[in-house]
Amino acid sequence: MENEELAEYIKKYDEKFNHTLGYRMMTDRINRDENKHYNDKQVYKIMHILGIRSIVRPKRKSCTVRKNNNTAKNNLKREFNASKPNEKWVTDVTEFKYGKHNEKKLYLSLILDLYDRFPIGYEISEHNDNTLVFNTLKKAMEANPQAQPLFYNDGGYQDTSPTFI
Incomplete structure (x- = not known):
């Protein structure tokens, strides 16, 4: 029973x-x-x-593939404050999901100046690729032609591609 x-x-x-x-x-x-x-x-x-079994979901693979030969040295060393404009820039790509069932994606690539945390270049795209990152950097450089900042990124696949380095 x-x-x-x-x-x-x-x-x-x-x-x-x-x-x-x-x-x-x-x-x-x-x-x-x-x-x-x-x-x-x-x-x-x-x-x-x-005959009841659980459905085992496969583990998700990491999106970031780190290759030692394509990774730049971390010169920022967690010093996230700058004493003057255009001294230190940081960048990252963020994914946004939207639509009725979150089936669509947009990607925002952004470059911040650590002096005032102000965005100096950004680009929005439906594709997370090198073009997105290059266009963001191009806009930031066009807006600040004399700048020669210490440039830091998280080492995502776009940032470690041979073209970017």
């Missing part, structure tokens, strides 16, 4: 959580929500009999 009751709970929670719970999480949820004291092994055995 106890196993039949447990089987009903397992079916209910499997459906409720879209088949994503493994036996450990299933046990924790049932015990907490239903005020029961089932054992992991007992839940595992019933799930196995019912």
